[in-house]
Amino acid sequence: MRYFVLGLTLVSALVVSVLGFRGDISRKPPLEIFSDMDRQPKLRPQEPNALLPNGLSSQLLVDGTVARGTPFAATPKNTGRVSGVTNFVENLPLKVTPQLLSRGRDRYAISCLPCHGAQGDGNGITKKIGAMAVVASLHDSRIVKLPDGELFYVISEGRNLMGGYKANVTIEDRWAIVAYLRALQRSRLAFEDELSAAERAQLK
């Protein structure tokens, strides 16, 4: 009996020492003990695919085509340009609503804030850690004077060192960001008739 209990303890100790404990870090993929139909010969997004030569399950677009459901018409909303010409539209082609502005603030915080900063002055994280030398201040008169369509275009395609965000931010969201950006810029601008008499005197 004594030997039996000793043997059982030894076996248990051996199992524990080989298998370890729950939550131990493992570099090897998980064991699938009853792997019934866990892995099926179908493709999930972004999985490797042995079927096609480039090994992708989500294929790249063929040149000159668009994915189903993607807006492609050359309308001001899709391109930021006046239909038929290359001029940028002056004003947002969407109706500006409180919802659009708050959506814009939300999206700005996700995609723009890391570099341009919460206030749009170019003092984002990348500037603070000294990782980027030049980040445009969105309050620059150069940028304030750009038409809405051009801001949309720059968000979509990028400019100078900034990359384009058309793959990451939807068309509606890009316009929402433009709308919010206008509100941000307005926070540091004033019309002359909004000033008090004393302030107006200082101007001159």
Next chain:
Amino acid sequence: MSDIFPKWTNRLPVWLIIGAVLVTGVSVAGVTYYFTNKYTNVGYQPVQPVPFSHTIHSGQLGIDCRYCHNGVEKSWYSNVPASSTCMNCHNQVLKDDPKLTLVRNSYSNNVPIAWTQIHKTPDYVYFNHSVHVNRGVSCVHCHGQVNKMDEVRHDKPLSMSFCLDCHRNPAEKIRPPEQVYNLDWKAPPGFAQRDGAKFVHDWKVNASQNCSACHR
């Protein structure tokens, strides 16, 4: 007349019973402990092709999860970013660092980086990211505090009982929409009973326990 059975055999049945109970007990304990995702999956931390640190990007720099995983609110799966997303910053930040060679090559040659997938539900499970994050279920519930992981590891079991724990009592885990991507947020005391229950009601959260909710 000599004994057919020696005296010690009197105790044999007792020994056998005790032995069987011990063996069964230890085996059941072993199976319970090891034959579960809590053992097989939790702690899986593969070596990734690029040593990307969520601690730095998400934790220290405070970049929103959705800067890279931008499809999570619209799609059933949460995408791994394209190298072009990395290059939005890394065309300037650490632009000659050898650790990022793979990212630069991937970007210029249009070939994806072969990241190793860590969280993998079985193929017959249809988990939808967008419906969860849009109704106040945070990333942290299933992925753990990724913002504190230098290397991402499997932190939660993601077994069926793990899903059902929440589906049976969604108010316990639901949070305000603006805190979904804040992985450090802790619900104040009484939040689940007061606000959680209200969210479940107002947003018509239908945490179905029907098989077909997840299995199709």
